[in-house]
Amino acid sequence: MAGTSRDAKRALTAQRILEAARQEFAAQGFEGATIRGIARVAGVDPSLVMQHYGSKAALFHSAVQLPVDDDKVASEHLLEVLTVRLGELPPETRALVRSMLTVPEATESMRAYLDERVDNLTRSLDGDDAQLRALLTVSGILGLTITQHFLKLNAFDGVSQEALLRAARGWIASLAGDEPVT
Amino acid sequence: MAGTSRDAKRALTAQRILEAARQEFAAQGFEGATIRGIARVAGVDPSLVMQHYGSKAALFHSAVQLPVDDDKVASEHLLEVLTVRLGELPPETRALVRSMLTVPEATESMRAYLDERVDNLTRSLDGDDAQLRALLTVSGILGLTITQHFLKLNAFDGVSQEALLRAARGWIASLAGDEPVT
DNA sequence: GAGTTCGCTCAACCTCTGTTGAGTGAAGAG
DNA sequence: CTCTTCACTCAACAGAGGTTGAGCGAACTC
Numbered sequence: 114m115a116g117t118s119r120d121a122k123r124a125l126t127a128q129r130i131l132e133a134a135r136q137e138f139a140a141q142g143f144e145g146a147t148i149r150g151i152a153r154v155a156g157v158d159p160s161l162v163m164q165h166y167g168s169k170a171a172l173f174h175s176a177v178q179l180p181v182d183d184d185k186v187a188s189e190h191l192l193e194v195l196t197v198r199l200g201e202l203p204p205e206t207r208a209l210v211r212s213m214l215t216v217p218e219a220t221e222s223m224r225a226y227l228d229e230r231v232d233n234l235t236r237s238l239d240g241d242d243a244q245l246r247a248l249l250t251v252s253g254i255l256g257l258t259i260t261q262h263f264l265k266l267n268a269f270d271g272v273s274q275e276a277l278l279r280a281a282r283g284w285i286a287s288l289a290g291d292e293p294v295t
Numbered sequence: 296m297a298g299t300s301r302d303a304k305r306a307l308t309a310q311r312i313l314e315a316a317r318q319e320f321a322a323q324g325f326e327g328a329t330i331r332g333i334a335r336v337a338g339v340d341p342s343l344v345m346q347h348y349g350s351k352a353a354l355f356h357s358a359v360q361l362p363v364d365d366d367k368v369a370s371e372h373l374l375e376v377l378t379v380r381l382g383e384l385p386p387e388t389r390a391l392v393r394s395m396l397t398v399p400e401a402t403e404s405m406r407a408y409l410d411e412r413v414d415n416l417t418r419s420l421d422g423d424d425a426q427l428r429a430l431l432t433v434s435g436i437l438g439l440t441i442t443q444h445f446l447k448l449n450a451f452d453g454v455s456q457e458a459l460l461r462a463a464r465g466w467i468a469s470l471a472g473d474e475p476v477t
Numbered sequence: 478g479a480g481t482t483c484g485c486t487c488a489a490c491c492t493c494t495g496t497t498g499a500g501t502g503a504a505g506a507g
Numbered sequence: 508c509t510c511t512t513c514a515c516t517c518a519a520c521a522g523a524g525g526t527t528g529a530g531c532g533a534a535c536t537c
Contacts, residue, residue: 119504123514142397144326147494158516163496211396214445215324224446231450245462248442248450253431256438260430263396264406268413268430280427287469301534305484329524340486345526 127165130155132204134162134176139207143173143216170218177209177219179226197257197281200274210258227251250285257281309347312337314386316344316358321389325355325398352400359391359401361408379439379463382456392440409433432467439463 133155137146148169152159166172196202202210212219234247260266269277315337319328330351334341348354378384384392394401416429442448451459 119513126514142326144324145397148496149494159495160497160517161515164515169495214393214396214441215327220446224448227442227446228449231448235450242458242462244450245454245458248448248454249435249439249462249466251448252438252442253435254438255442256434256436257431259396259441260409260434260437264402264409266406266413266430266433267410268417268426272427272430276424276427280424280431284431301483304534308484330526331524341525342487342527343485346485351525 126155126157126161130157130162130165131172131176134172135204135208138173138176139204139211141211143169143212143219148172173208173212173216174218177205177212177222179205179209197254197261197277202258202262207262210263227255253284254281308337308339308343312339312344312347312354313358316354317386317390320355320358321386321393323393325351325394325401330354355390355394355398356400359387359394359404361387361391379436379443379459384440384444389444392445409437435466436463 130151134146134151136154137151140146141150148162149159151172152162155162162172166175196206209219209223213223214220230251231244231247234250235244238246240246261269272280312333316328316333318336319333322328323332330344331341333354334344337344344354348357378388391401391405395405396402412433413426413429416432417426420428422428443451454462
């Protein structure tokens with residue numbers, strides 16, 4: 114047991130490949146990223162990537178699994194706003210979002226994720242239009258994520274993180290409030 | 296002049312190719328769509344596509360040009376909401392949005408478009424946080440467009456078009472109103 | 478009617494990329 | 508020390524897809 118056994122080393126390599134994959138998928142999307150490119154980043158032969166994950170699709174599947182952020186009740190909107198606040202998104206999230214418009218599996222994955230978000234939030238709201246307001250909230254957060262982290266709209270340069278966070282919070286609160294959105 | 300001259304026929308074919316391209320780019324994205332596929336839809340040989348548009352990138356560029364919806368003052372948010380209301384998006388818009396996360400040119404095009412939207416809307420709003428509210432509005436509309444037309448969230452099945460439109464309008468009004476978003 | 482001009486098709490090229498099968502050399506078992 | 512196992516590399520295949528150049532036939536010119 115000289116530090117790292119064979120299996121341990123193998124597992125470590127697998128991890129390195131996975132991280133390289135997340136990086137590449139996040140930066141280039143599923144189609145743009147290549148097995149060769151991922152292998153290069155991981156410092157490894159392309160065929161080894163296949164031996165570890167079987168196929169590009171399977172690797173993508175593994176790379177894109179978000180940490181199950183569970184159904185920790187329903188006040189997860191704040192958690193989401195946190196995402197908006199962060200200067201950077203975790204690679205697996207970026208990878209998933211990046212490909213969600215072009216790769217069916219990513220679309221479906223994102224859809225399931227957001228559907229659940231809407232459901233959770235709906236349950237935590239009052240009023241008959243609860244679902245509608247939850248939908249607006251979740252859609253809005255997705256919109257902010259995209260315009261900030263992927264399109265990088267100019268307007269984000271003009272606003273401080275605090276102002277943005279405060280505004281987003283207020284806006285969400287207005288949707289969560291008692292007054293109907295009408 | 297037997298109805299269609301040579302040039303006219305050529306122009307017509309070019310148009311047919313362009314429409315096929317929009318369709319394919321809208322459905323598959325830039326990388327997913329193929330010259331061969333576009334040619335097949337247009338009922339034409341792949342090489343003809345090249346002769347007309349020079350390259351796949353150039354064809355995409357042509358296919359993705361949104362009708363210059365000008366700077367018709369600033370009340371264009373309603374116009375955007377109209378987009379939200381419509382059951383379907385025009386192919387060139389779908390094509391642009393579909394590829395905006397994976398194709399640099401599409402990203403840049405979308406960025407320029409939304410930047411201008413934010414600027415216009417900012418000018419039409421009062422208050423020192425006008426830009427922030429404009430940003431939230433534009434991001435929110437983009438989010439709705441994506442969740443409705445691309446991700447097809449379940450929640451959209453549960454709400455009527457009218458309710459959605461009314462809510463979106465009310466929500467935009469709340470951002471456009473005098474009370475700061477805080 | 479003869480010659481010329483294109484709009485369009487055919488066949489091929491070439492690169493990129495996912496994927497595979499045969500090794501190779503070092504780590505572990507006996 | 509010997510044999511086996513296995514993480515990893517090398518070289519190659521196969522298919523897809525963008526792109527190109529030659530050619531054909533109908534439309535236009537004179």
